[in-house]
Amino acid sequence: MDLDVAMRVASAGMKLQAARLRVVAENLANAESTARTPGGEPYRRKVLEVASRRDRETGALVATIRRWAVDRRELPLRYAPGHPAADAAGYVRFPNVNPLIELMDMREAQRSYEANLNAMQMARTMLQRTLDILR
Amino acid sequence: MKATLGQALEAYTAAVVRDRAALAPSDDPTGGELGFAALVREQLASTVGALARSESRVVAGLLGKASVQDVVEAVSAAELSLQKFTAVRDRVIAAYQEIMRMPV
Numbered sequence: 132m133d134l135d136v137a138m139r140v141a142s143a144g145m146k147l148q149a150a151r152l153r154v155v156a157e158n159l160a161n162a163e164s165t166a167r168t169p170g171g172e173p174y175r176r177k178v179l180e181v182a183s184r185r186d187r188e189t190g191a192l193v194a195t196i197r198r199w200a201v202d203r204r205e206l207p208l209r210y211a212p213g214h215p216a217a218d219a220a221g222y223v224r225f226p227n228v229n230p231l232i233e234l235m236d237m238r239e240a241q242r243s244y245e246a247n248l249n250a251m252q253m254a255r256t257m258l259q260r261t262l263d264i265l266r
Numbered sequence: 267m268k269a270t271l272g273q274a275l276e277a278y279t280a281a282v283v284r285d286r287a288a289l290a291p292s293d294d295p296t297g298g299e300l301g302f303a304a305l306v307r308e309q310l311a312s313t314v315g316a317l318a319r320s321e322s323r324v325v326a327g328l329l330g331k332a333s334v335q336d337v338v339e340a341v342s343a344a345e346l347s348l349q350k351f352t353a354v355r356d357r358v359i360a361a362y363q364e365i366m367r368m369p370v
Contacts, residue, residue, distance in 0.1 A: 135343055142339035149333065251339070258346050265353040 136189045137254040143193035144247035147181065150196055151240040154179050155233050162228040166216045173216070174226040176202035202227055302358055313344075313351040320344035 154177050164174035182197035204227045212221035323340035326332035 135346075138339055138343060142335040145335040146333050149335070251342075255342055255346065259349070262346075262349050262353050265357050 134254045134258045136191045138251050139186065139189055140191050140193050141247045141251035141254065143186075143195065145244055145251070147179075147194045147196065148240045148244040148247065151179050152237065152244075154199070155237045155240060158228045158233050159230060162226055162230060162233075164226055165214065165223055169216055169218045171216060173206060173224050174228070175206070176204070176226065176228045178202055302362070305358065306355060309351045309354060313347045316344040316347040 158176050161174040165171075166173050178200045180197040180200050181194055183192045184195045185191070186193050206224045206227050208222040209225050210221055211217055211223045214223045217223050320340040320343065323332050323337050327334065327337035
C-alpha cells in the first residue's frame with residue numbers, strides 16, 4: 132500500500148542522511164590527519180555518492196549510497212618544519228577538509244533527515260486517521 | 267421491517283463477493299472460500315507476518331545488525347497492520363451482531 136511504501140522510502144532516506152552525518156563526522160575528526168612520512172598521502176575528504184535504487188519488495192525508488200568517494204581536490208600545504216611528514220622545505224600536506232563546508236553539510240543532513248522524518252510521521256498519521264473512521 | 271433475513275444475508279454475501287473480487291482478483295489463497303472466517307484468516311496471516319518481521323528487525327537492531335530507522339519503520343508498520351486488523355474485525359463482528367438482532 133502506498134502509505135506503507137512511503138514509510139519505507141522515508142526510512143531509507145533517513146538511513147542515507149545518517150550515513151552522510153557519519154561522513155561529516157569523519158571529515159571533521161580527520162581534519163588534521165596527516166601522513167607519517169614526507170610525500171605520504173594525508174586523509175582526504177570523503178563524499179557520499181547518492182543513487183536511487185528500486186526496492187525489490189515494493190517497487191519504490193529509494194535513495195541509497197552508490198559509493199564512498201574521495202574528494203580529489205588539491206591538498207593545502209602548511210609550513211611546519213618540525214612535523215615528521217614535512218618535506219625538505221618544511222611544508223606538510225594537510226587534508227583538504229574545510230570545517231565550514233562540513234558544518235554546512237551537517238546542517239543539510241540534519242534538515243534532510245527531519246524532512247524524511249516528517250514524511251514518515253505524516254504517512255503514519257494519515258493511515259491512523261483513516262483507520263479511525265472505523266472506530 | 268420489509269427486508270427479510272434471507273434478503274439481508276443475500277445482500278451481505280453479494281457485498282463480500284464484490285469486495286473480495288476487488289481485493290484479490292486472481293490468486294485466492296483460501297480456495298474460493300467466502301465469508302468472515304476467510305477474511306479473518308487472510309488478515310490475520312498478513313498481520314502475523316508483519317509482527318514477525320518487526321520482531322526479527324527489533325532483535326537485529328538490538329544486536330546492532332539493523333539501523334534504528336529500520337526498526338522504527340518495521341515496528342510502526344506492524345502496529346498499523348494490527349490496528350487495521352482489529353478495526354476491520356470489530357467492524358465485521360458489529361455487522362454480524364446487527365444481523366443477529368434482526369427480527370425473523
